[in-house]
Amino acid sequence: MIVVTGATGNIGRSLVGRLLGEGAAVRALTRDPARAGLPAEAETVRADLTGTDDLVPLLAGAEALFLNLAAGGDRAAAALLDAAVKAGVRRVVLNSSMAVTDTPADEDNFIARLHAGLERAVRDSGLEWTFVRGGNYATNALAWAPSIRASGVVREAHPDAQGVPVHEADLADVAAVALLDRSGAHLGKAYVVTGPERMTVAQQVAEIGRAAGRATRVERISEEEAAEAMTGRHLTKEAALELVRMFGRTVDAPPFPVSDAVERVTGRPGRTFARWAQDHAADFS
Template sequence: MTSPQDRPLIVVSGATGNIGRSLVGRLLADGAAVRALTRDPARAGLPAAAETVRADLTGTGDLAPLLAGADALFLNLAAGGDAAAVAVLDAAVRAGVRRVVLNSSMAVTGTPADDTHFIARLHAGLERAVRDSGLEWTVVRGGNYATNALAWAPSIRAAGVVREAHPGAQSVPVHEADLADVAAVALLDRTGTHLGRAYVVTGPERMTLAQQVAAIGRATGREIRVEQISEEEAAEAMVGRYLTKEAARELVRMFGATVDAPPFPVSDAVEQVTGRPARTFARWAEDHAADFT
């Protein structure tokens, strides 16, 4: 994958999101040119070395100019939803982009269960579209994002409390910088090692929600208590722009199912792809301590 000065141009959708922001910095550090797509360039706060471009991926305009001259695309469903992601993928094909790296979810299994699992449904169709696009591809199936813990920040700052229906729910939280590092390696891969691969990317250790709260307490030097609430209260708190009440209920029930039977193993994909171990949740809490104080 080359450009006129042997400097590939990578388009990053969702560039101001947690993964996208880390990815922009990593790609620039690795010597790539970056075109960062965002709704509001003036407020993006991205490095000056990046070409920050206004892009409403949910609109009706032609998206192909956003991909012009690009070697590769980082595609994130969170940047506008599934329809927008498919439109960006189609535009990449028309623009002659060679490679796409898709940010997906470890909930996708490639089995009929993908049609009934809430999170898998959101990503499996886009994975199929990527595979069918004719582009070189790599899929990064992230586990539970450590950044989900940022939802606790307002209540921690205000009252030193986290309210959850299932404090014993287990996951393997992954640092957004690790997801970005894996994506960067795949985007810049010159050997073909990562083409046609779907990597399940997790952190290095399984933790309960209560253990994550304790790690945030240690990182911030604060006493943080965990208060158990009903599933209905938890679902109500999760409802937002992209999450209906029924979808929130399904998520809360899924979390509850992990208390006694954690659904996913710990993956070594970060070390396999990048050559170094995955960052711990304790490291994530230290990196984000200011968000909770």
């Protein structure tokens, strides 16, 4: 049995399908099973990881856990990790971040701090582990969907910011290989998982336009305006501004090389952003 947190998220949904396709038993955790829309073969279980309920029963009989910080935050992830130890889970695959560098620089931004702290907790747990350090998710482009549908215009502070957007299905595939591994080849590994090509924001917007069959363009706005647009229930204005400025630094100095981790782990090349845009064309039409 493999327990998947964040099962209705972009990575989690792909992961549940991949694991079921490999014949694994899957327990998918979600706040609302009735609306989850997951395959009937999965055991879909109601779970509020931010509450005070005992989490150990959620992991009863499980051999492995896919742990996603997005499914409740850092405190919930730490509590679930503790419950996994108590329940006798053998392995955890953590959806971490490529912002983690295993250097003092990890204290310099909140994304690295959060994930590095959780990585330390996983290492200290005594469980077998693999870290999937993703980032620059292609699905972040879904934030542009309302403005593309309305006008074809995306407003960003740094149109020339560079990234290596990764398809959620590739992150799920890497996680699935690690969760299902019987050889031990992936134990104790931290995989930095990127897409197969570097692209600017403007290039991504153009690719979406091609897939959706409509004209698109990027309009430059101030960093302050961009941060305001990102601020919400899960992100403070200060954190949003830190992110916007971090993106700005990638215009002249791309932060990460293109990784071949998807091909090394799964045996096939990573999906391109053009493929992602085609897969999600309906979201922008």
